[in-house]
Amino acid sequence: MALPIETGQPGVIVIGETEPKDELSMPWNVIVHNDPINLMSYVAMVFMRVFGYPRARAETLMLEVHQKGRSLVWSGGRERAELYVHQLHSYQLLATMEKSGA
Amino acid sequence: MIDLSVQPLDEKRILISGIPSVLAAMLRELPEILELRDSPDARARLHPNPTAGSDNINREWHQLADPELRHLFVSAGETVTRDLTALTADKENGDAWQVAFPIEHVPAWMNALNQARLILGEVHKIDEAEMNRTDFDPQSPKHMAALRVHLLGYLLHLFVELDSAHEPGKHI
Numbered sequence: 001m002a003l004p005i006e007t008g009q010p011g012v013i014v015i016g017e018t019e020p021k022d023e024l025s026m027p028w029n030v031i032v033h034n035d036p037i038n039l040m041s042y043v044a045m046v047f048m049r050v051f052g053y054p055r056a057r058a059e060t061l062m063l064e065v066h067q068k069g070r071s072l073v074w075s076g077g078r079e080r081a082e083l084y085v086h087q088l089h090s091y092q093l094l095a096t097m098e099k100s101g102a
Numbered sequence: 103m104i105d106l107s108v109q110p111l112d113e114k115r116i117l118i119s120g121i122p123s124v125l126a127a128m129l130r131e132l133p134e135i136l137e138l139r140d141s142p143d144a145r146a147r148l149h150p151n152p153t154a155g156s157d158n159i160n161r162e163w164h165q166l167a168d169p170e171l172r173h174l175f176v177s178a179g180e181t182v183t184r185d186l187t188a189l190t191a192d193k194e195n196g197d198a199w200q201v202a203f204p205i206e207h208v209p210a211w212m213n214a215l216n217q218a219r220l221i222l223g224e225v226h227k228i229d230e231a232e233m234n235r236t237d238f239d240p241q242s243p244k245h246m247a248a249l250r251v252h253l254l255g256y257l258l259h260l261f262v263e264l265d266s267a268h269e270p271g272k273h274i
Contacts, residue, residue, distance in 0.1 A: 036230040037223040039255055041262045042216065055266075085152045086167055090174055092216050096154050 026099050028081035030074040033094040034065050046091040047073060050084060075100060105195065108260040111202050116264075118257070119192050119200040125253050126199040129186055135218045136179040139172075143224040148175060148217065178213035185211070208261065215258040222247045222254075 032043070040062055047058035051074055064071035073095075074084055081097045088095035106125070111117035121129070138144050149168050151160040185203040192200035203211070222228065226247035233252075238245040 035220075035223075036228065036233045037219050037251060037255075038216070039259055039262070041259055042212075045262050045265055082152070086171075089150060089152075089167070089171060092148065092213070092220055094150055095152075096150075097152055098154060 026101070027075045028078045028097050029072050029100050030081050030084045030088070031070050031096050031098060032061070032065050032073050032088065033096065034069045035094050038093060040066060043093065046088065046093055050087045050091070106198075106257070106260065108257070108264050110205070110264075114205055115202050116205050116208060117200060117202045118260075119198070120195045121189075121192065121199040121201070123197055123199065125257065126189060128250050128253060129189065129201075132186065132214060132218055133179065133183045135221055136175075136183075136214065138221050138225055139175060139179075139217065141221075141225060144221045147220055147224045175213065175217055178210040179217065181207050181210035182214040208264070212258060212261050215254050215261070219251045219254050219258070222251050 043065060044055070044058040044062040047053050047061055048055060051058075053061070061071045061073050074081070078097075085095045085097050105120040106118075106122065107120055108116065108118050139148055149164065149171060152163045152167075153159045185201060185207055188203070189199055189201045192198040226244045228244065228248050228251060232244065232248050235245065235248055238249045240246065
């Protein structure tokens with residue numbers, strides 16, 4: 001957070017970085033990675049089940065995984081990201097989480 | 103002609119019918135394949151790291167999450183293994199087989215079928231090119247493993263279709 005710092009010179013203040021960004025408030029991304037075995041139809045079904053996405057969105061994300069090797073499937077708080085990664089692992093998808101902008 | 107299908111038998115049971123003999127043989131091998139889940143490669147695939155670079159998070163995660171995941175995978179395998187004891191000849195489909203099981207076992211079937219495919223993929227180092235193969239040498243363990251991954255995948259796909267045939271939000 002940027003805070004004003006007293007310089008000792010009358011009327012002069014400097015705006016500086018006095019502390020790192022509040023990491024706790026930074027969103028986490030849930031990423032699903034491509035693998036050669038999982039079926040495309042199965043991956044789309046898992047996205048619908050875990051995130052409640054409509055079929056069209058689930059299939060778009062599934063195709064992104066297939067074609068680009070990975071897809072950002074959800075972004076938000078850390079605890080929810082951990083829950084989603086755990087659920088995706090229970091469906092045997094390759095999923096990781098990372099801090100947004102990392 | 104054998105017509106493999108996965109359909110509700112009634113309100114409480116699912117029937118897989120028209121199972122070709124070759125797929126029936128593979129299903130009988132499922133328990134043996136699933137026992138390989140603790141081999142190093144299969145274990146790494148079934149219990150992947152949750153982050154790409156944080157050793158601390160990964161270590162803590164594995165301590166907390168792995169036992170629960172393993173219990174889920176083992177339990178699914180045991181359920182399907184028990185169901186497979188009811189595998190019988192499908193008299194309406196020539197040289198085929200069939201099996202019926204409670205509808206609540208569908209998630210276990212999907213889990214176990216996918217587990218087996220992933221385990222075969224890891225144990226036999228099956229990559230994208232191998233999955234795109236159209237010719238299979240019966241003498242090659244890798245080719246035969248890829249064929250098994252495809253056939254078990256076809257059955258899994260029928261389960262996915264069964265799931266999507268139901269009302270959105272209501273899963274079997």
